[in-house]
Amino acid sequence: MTVTTTSRPTGHPGYSETLPREPESAATARRLVRTACAAWELEELTEDGALIVSELVSNAVQHARRESIRVVIDRPGAACVRIGVVDFSKVPPEPKEADDEDEGGRGLALVNELADHWGTDPLPWGKRVWAELHGKEHG
Template sequence: MTSPITRVQPASTGHPAYSQTFPCEPSTAETGRKLVREALGVWHLDDLADVAALITSELIANAVRHTTCRSIRLIVSRPSATRVHVGVVDRAPSRLPVLCRAGDVDESGRGLLLIDGIADRWGYDLRGPHRRPWGKEVWAELLTRGEE
């Protein structure tokens, strides 16, 4: 069961400005989309809401599908006045994201391609000690118009 929506507190920039842990299950995508939209609304960046919500869905879907983690952490931040960062942290550092082309009849496998096409940049960062990471964050960033 996903947790109730928690109000996002305004923050102009900083890392993380918002984060919450959720069960690693498909229903988390809906809650995640709502929370990302609320954060963007607080920052007056509603024009990015649809794209950021789609990115959130894909990042959560990938964590659900490709890891055996019991929980994931959604992070929404503004590392600068011109960037919004959306990331999903899981505890599967050995399951790194790979950008690949799905076949015409494949029913899945297009999530990272979609993110690659709509985000200004995306990637992943391992979490924990260099030799023994405990997890990873797969993230995407969108550029704003620099408005506060």
């Protein structure tokens, strides 16, 4: 497994990792979010970020094609974390109303609840589903 760190215009490195498209990758993605939030001193975003990345990875595992997904964590602003999952499916995620008896189907509703913003960016070979969390500015 390779973690890539790249410099961004904000001066804050981003974190990204290519993972197998399997449910176990959610745990690795959560660790990546925790590492990024700790490095950026945005610990207040860690738990929501971990829940969000779990849901985004879970969606990609269920609906994408190919054997890998990419998790990307960026810091577009001083107190903002953007969590993205890139996969090889061009089909955008559709939020569903889950019944009380449904095992799944609440993932995007949870993302919508926790994130300040979320969306999907189409890519030539797939898509990036992302969510942003905003914390407090640290002085």
